[in-house]
Amino acid sequence: MxxxxxxxxxxxxxxxxxxxxxxxxxxxxxxxxxVVLAPGVLHWVRSLGCNTxxxxxxxxxxxxxxxALSQRYLLNETEIGxxxxxxxxxxxxxxxxxxxxxxxxxxxxLKAVLDHAWHRxxxxxxxxxxxxxxxxxxxxxxxSLETIMMCLDCKEEIxxxxxxxDSHLLSNERNDGKYFCxxxxxxxxxxxxxxxxxxxxxxxxxxxxxxxxxxQANLSRRIKDEKFKPKPIASLKEKWQExxxxxxxxxxxx
Ligand SMILES: [Zn+2]
Numbered sequence: 120m121x122x123x124x125x126x127x128x129x130x131x132x133x134x135x136x137x138x139x140x141x142x143x144x145x146x147x148x149x150x151x152x153x154v155v156l157a158p159g160v161l162h163w164v165r166s167l168g169c170n171t172x173x174x175x176x177x178x179x180x181x182x183x184x185x186x187a188l189s190q191r192y193l194l195n196e197t198e199i200g201x202x203x204x205x206x207x208x209x210x211x212x213x214x215x216x217x218x219x220x221x222x223x224x225x226x227x228x229l230k231a232v233l234d235h236a237w238h239r240x241x242x243x244x245x246x247x248x249x250x251x252x253x254x255x256x257x258x259x260x261x262x263s264l265e266t267i268m269m270c271l272d273c274k275e276e277i278x279x280x281x282x283x284x285d286s287h288l289l290s291n292e293r294n295d296g297k298y299f300c301x302x303x304x305x306x307x308x309x310x311x312x313x314x315x316x317x318x319x320x321x322x323x324x325x326x327x328x329x330x331x332x333x334x335q336a337n338l339s340r341r342i343k344d345e346k347f348k349p350k351p352i353a354s355l356k357e358k359w360q361e362x363x364x365x366x367x368x369x370x371x372x373x
Contacts, residue, residue, distance in 0.1 A: 131163045176205060182225060185214065189228035196235060206267045208236040208278045215338055223342045230338040237331055240278045243301040247280070250305065260323045270300035279326050 136143050147167070148154055156162055164174065178184045192207035211232035214221070221229075247254070257280060268277040282299040 130165060131161075180214075180218075182222075185221075185225050186228050189232045192232050193235060202275055206269075206276045207232055208276050209267050211236070212278075212334075216334060226338050227342045230335065230342065233331075233335065233338075236278045237335070240280060240301075244280050247301040247304055255322060257322045257324045259327075260325070268298045270298060270303055272299055272303040275300060275302075277325075279331075280322070280324050283321050283323055 131143070133143060146154070178188065188205070188207060189211060192203050192205075192211070195201040195203045211229045215226060215229040215233060260283075268281060269275065270277055270281075277298055277300045280301050282301070282304050283297060
C-alpha cells in the first residue's frame with residue numbers, strides 16, 4: 120500500500136487493526152466541536168453526510184511540541200523514509216533563527232533537524248554541479264524566504280537551492296508550486312521541461328551559506344554551554360510502539 124499515493128482515498132480497516140492487536144478509538148464529531156490529537160497519532164476522518172471538511176494542523180510553541188516535531192522529522196528522514204507533511208526544515212530554521220532564547224535542549228533538537236537538512240541540501244548541490252557542469256549561476260531571490268516550497272516532482276520541502284520555471288517567475292509573483300529541488304533536476308526532467316516548451320528555467324538559492332554556518336555555530340555555542348545531549352531517535356521510536364489510545368472497538372462490531 121502506498122499510503123501517500125492513496126492519501127485521501129484509503130480508510131482505516133478496523134477489523135484488520137483489531138486482528139493485529141492495534142488499538143483504535145472512534146468518535147463522532149458534531150458541529151462546533153474540535154478534535155485535538157497528540158503528536159504522532161494516526162487518524163482518519165470520514166463525513167457522515169454532505170459537508171465540507173476543513174482540517175488545520177497547528178502546534179503550540181511548547182517544549183514537548185518542538186521536541187516531538189524535531190524527532191519525528193528526523194525519524195521520517197533517517198529511518199522510515201516517509202515524507203514529512205509539515206515543513207519541518209523551514210520551521211526548525213525559523214524557530215532556531217528567531218527564538219535563540221529557547222532552552223539549549225530545544226535548540227539541540229532544532230539544530231539536529233537543520234544540520235540534517237543542510238547537509239542533504241549541500242549534497243544535492245554537489246551532485247547537481249557534477250551532472251550539469253555548465254549550468255547557469257544560482258541567483259538570490261529574496262522574496263523566496265517568505266515562501267515554503269515543495270518540489271513539484273518529489274513533493275519534498277526545499278530548504279535552499281531550487282529550479283524555477285522562468286515563465287512563471289515572470290507571470291506569477293508568488294510562483295506557487297513551480298519549484299523543483301536539485302535532486303529532481305536530472306537530465307530526464309530538464310528534457311521533459313524543454314519538450315513542454317518551458318525553455319527557460321532559472322536556478323535560485325534562499326540562504327547564504329555563511330549565514331547558515333553562523334547560525335549553526337551560534338546554536339552549537341548555546342548548546343555546549345549547557346552540555347546537553349538530545350535523546351537518541353531510537354528511544355522515541357520505542358515509545359511510539361506503545362498503544363496511544365484506548366481500545367473501543369470490539370472485533371466485528373462497528
Ligand atoms: Zn524533488
